[in-house]
Amino acid sequence: MDTTHRTTTDQQKPADQRRRELLEAADRVVLRDGPQAxxxxxxxxxxxxxxxxxxxxxxxxxxxxxxxxxxxxxxxAALRAALDAPADRRRRVESTLDTYLASIEAMPQVYRFLMHPAEEPHQSEQGFDVGRHSAPLLRRMGEELGQVIAERIDLGPGGEAQARIWGHGIVGMMHAAGDWWLGERPCSRQELVHALADVLWGRLAQAQDRPDGPGF
Amino acid sequence: MDTTHRTTTDQQKPADQRRRELLEAADRVVLRDGPQAxxxxxxxxxxxxxxxxxxxxxxxxxxxxxxxxxxxxxxxAALRAALDAPADRRRRVESTLDTYLASIEAMPQVYRFLMHPAEEPHQSEQGFDVGRHSAPLLRRMGEELGQVIAERIDLGPGGEAQARIWGHGIVGMMHAAGDWWLGERPCSRQELVHALADVLWGRLAQAQDRPDGPGF
DNA sequence: CACTGCTGTTACCGCAAGTAACATACCTCC
DNA sequence: GGAGGTATGTTACTTGCGGTAACAGCAGTG
Incomplete structure (x- = not known):
């Protein structure tokens, strides 16, 4: 036997290469036909x-x-790079937002696919599996951002939990705003980035009520 | 002929009733089997x-x-009620967040279905229809919140555009954080509401860097 | 040579969406 | 009262996709 050794030497390379070829073909089809390919x-x-x-x-x-x-x-990887660039916090936030938006703008088909993966009917009785529908991409981004926040910002006791919440929340904001923006294109990317950073900087809390309304 | 008149008087009522019955049956099945019913x-x-x-x-x-x-x-309707309650802005934001989270907590199956509707293959050549995957619920909530913000808060020139961005962004934050929270239950609903309101109140921008890190 | 393991094929099953084609009751108008 | 339209309901079918045997060729190895 010792098939393991042989496969790692003789067969693994062509097998992996074949797998890559198949993935690239799948990529082309998915980019052309959408996730229902x-x-x-x-x-x-x-x-x-x-x-x-x-x-x-x-x-x-x-x-x-x-x-x-x-x-x-x-x-x-692209987001990590933007998040690690040497600049002040606001600039880094804006740069990360812009990196994300530029990516989804450049490859909307890929984006659409990532946010809507596979839908395995899979009647395995896993009870309440709410949340599976949301793309793993969002979860991964949320977790990573939460970790970055927890590492770099001092939030006092219970800060890690808070940081995770913020990570997922901010990623969700970025995602939803980007999704809407990509569909309607109501403004430039710069304006969107600026507005989103503004809300994170508390402008919603600071702004004045309209004189005639009850305020928000 | 004059079928129109007849149908509105004689047939419409039973037809609508039948439709409601069918919808309720569908509801039961979807709540039991999930969206792939x-x-x-x-x-x-x-x-x-x-x-x-x-x-x-x-x-x-x-x-x-x-x-x-x-x-x-x-x-x-529930969200509008929370948004219109008489209280200061922070309380209203928290109450709205809590209403949303309580709803999805009470009916996770419904929530799961709403966020993942139907998947009509629909090969109509609408080019880049990115964004369709995101549930209409999110879009509607985002638009409504944007309108509320624009109506009640004075954001100066270009404020309507900003308000719409904020509406979709904040709704996305609420959605993503709620989705993650519903899956992992890392904290109480109150804590989640508080943390999300905090980030909207600019605590991310105000917090100090950790002494050893480069800051976020 | 026989054996193993990989590559590849054709042909099939099960199931779900969606669609005729047909049967039956009711209500209206002549 | 009979003719005709309209809603209700049925059975039986087509199409297409995910997934799976079962089989065939082709390497390397004892």
């Missing part, structure tokens, strides 16, 4: 047939997870 | 067969849209 279409694009896809990725969810992980990793 | 299952629950559902709602997307509209309207 069929396994048949992906297999055809790769020049093969369905069962091979299933041998490599298990099921459709597996393939989509592999695809999503690639893109998510790339986006997270 | 099949049309057959819904028809069976209603005691009829598939084609009737299609005559009433067109396609699965139509049924799901009708269902979503009902729940969305209910949630929006």
């Amino acid at each position: 069929s396994m048949n279409a992906i297999a055809a694009e790769a020049g093969i047939t369905k069962p091979i896809l299933y041998r490599h990725f298990g099921d459709k969810g597996g393939l989509y997870r592999a695809l999503a992980t690639r893109h998510t990793d790339a986006l997270l | 099949s049309m057959n299952a819904i028809a069976a629950e209603a005691g009829i067969t598939k084609p009737i559902l299609y005559r009433h709602f067109g396609d699965k997307g139509g049924l799901y849209r009708a269902l979503a509209t009902r729940h969305t309207d209910a949630l929006l």
Whole structure:
């Protein structure tokens, strides 16, 4: 036996390469047809047939997870870079927001796919699994931002919990505003970035009520 | 002829009633099986067969849209009430956040369904239709909040645009934080509400850097 | 040579969306 | 009272997708 050794030396390289090729083909199809791309279409694009896809990725969810992980990793790397740039806090926040928005603006199809992954019907009785629908990308971004906040900002006792909440909340704000902006394009990217940073800087709390209204 | 008159007097009432019955049956199934409930299952629950559902709602997307509209309207009404309560701004923000979180906490299945509606493949060539995946509920909440902010708070020139951005952003923050919280339950609802209101009140901007880190 | 493990295929199953085509009751108008 | 339109309901079908046998060729190894 010792198949492990042999496979790692002889077969693993071509297998991994094949897997990458399949992922790239899947990428092309998903970018063209959207997340509802069929396994048949992906297999055809790769020049093969369905069962091979299933041998490599298990099921459709597996393939989509592999695809999503690639893109998510790339986006997270870009965001980390913006978050680590040497500048004051406001600039860094704006730069991170802008990096995110520029990414989704440049590749809306990828973005759409990442936010809407796989939908495995999967009737495994996991009871209340609320939250699975939200893309893993959002969770990962939220966790990372929460960690960054907890590491760098002094929030006193209970600060880690607060930081995680803020991480998820701020990421959600970025996501929802970006999603809406990408669909309607009501303003420039700069304006959007500025407005979002403003709300994080407390302008909602500081602004005056309108003279005639009851205030917000 | 004059079928219009007849239908409005004789047929419309039973037709509407039937439609409501069908929607309630669909509701039960969706709440039990999740958004992937099949049309057959819904028809069976209603005691009829598939084609009737299609005559009433067109396609699965139509049924799901009708269902979503009902729940969305209910949630929006609750939020409007919280937003209109007589209290200072901070209290009102907290009360609105709490209303939302209490709702999704009380009916996670409904929430899950609303955030993940129907997935109509719909290959109509609408080009970049990014953003459709995000539930209409989020858009409606964002628009309404933006309007409320624009009405009640004086943001100077360009304030309406800013208010809309804030509306969608804040709703997104609420949604993402709530989604994460509902899945992991890392803290009490009160704590979550407080932390989210805090970030809107600029605590992220005001907090001190940790002594050893480069700050956020 | 037989054996193992990988690649690939065709052909099938099950299931869900959606659609005829047909049957039946009611109500209206002549 | 009979003709016709309209809503109600049915069974039976098509299409398409996810997923799975079952089988076939082709390497390297004892």
